[in-house]
Amino acid sequence: MRLLTYTALASFSIYLVSQNLHFTFITMSLYLILASISVYSGVIIISYMQNYVKMYERVEFAANHDELTGLLNRRSFNRYLSEIDGNTAASLLLIDIDYFKMINDTYGHITGDMILKKFQIHLKMSLLKMLQLDGLAAKNLQLF
Numbered sequence: 835m836r837l838l839t840y841t842a843l844a845s846f847s848i849y850l851v852s853q854n855l856h857f858t859f860i861t862m863s864l865y866l867i868l869a870s871i872s873v874y875s876g877v878i879i880i881s882y883m884q885n886y887v888k889m890y891e892r893v894e895f896a897a898n899h900d901e902l903t904g905l906l907n908r909r910s911f912n913r914y915l916s917e918i919d920g921n922t923a924a925s926l927l928l929i930d931i932d933y934f935k936m937i938n939d940t941y942g943h944i945t946g947d948m949i950l951k952k953f954q955i956h957l958k959m960s961l962l963k964m965l966q967l968d969g970l971a972a973k974n975l976q977l978f
Contacts, residue, residue, distance in 0.1 A: 902947055903954040929957070 844865065852858060898910045906914075918924050931937075931953065938946040 903950055905954055 844862065852861075898906060900907050931949075934946065934949075937949060
């Protein structure tokens, strides 16, 4: 509604200056075409930016997480370690699954992948339960 008011006001102003109805009609037609193109371009740019942000978030997640388990990867681990200063309390738990190569060789990599996924789920749940039982905040728990 407001656009219509501005368009009518602009049309009247152009007519007053030019005193030519044909010129006014052509000028206002061009104005409406350019306004429509501008709105359409704005919608396209906003859509592009939203898609770009989603794509950036997916790439950032992929760069910082293991594809199989979804856990943070070595790059994230190194960044996390570099952010810890001498005044920050931190714990590090290293876990090794014994004879995992034998599982992969005997049952195949698909079975090994399933075991890794299940293991990380159980590990995360166990650690969260332990933190809750001890009354510690689980917000700082990082699994790599």
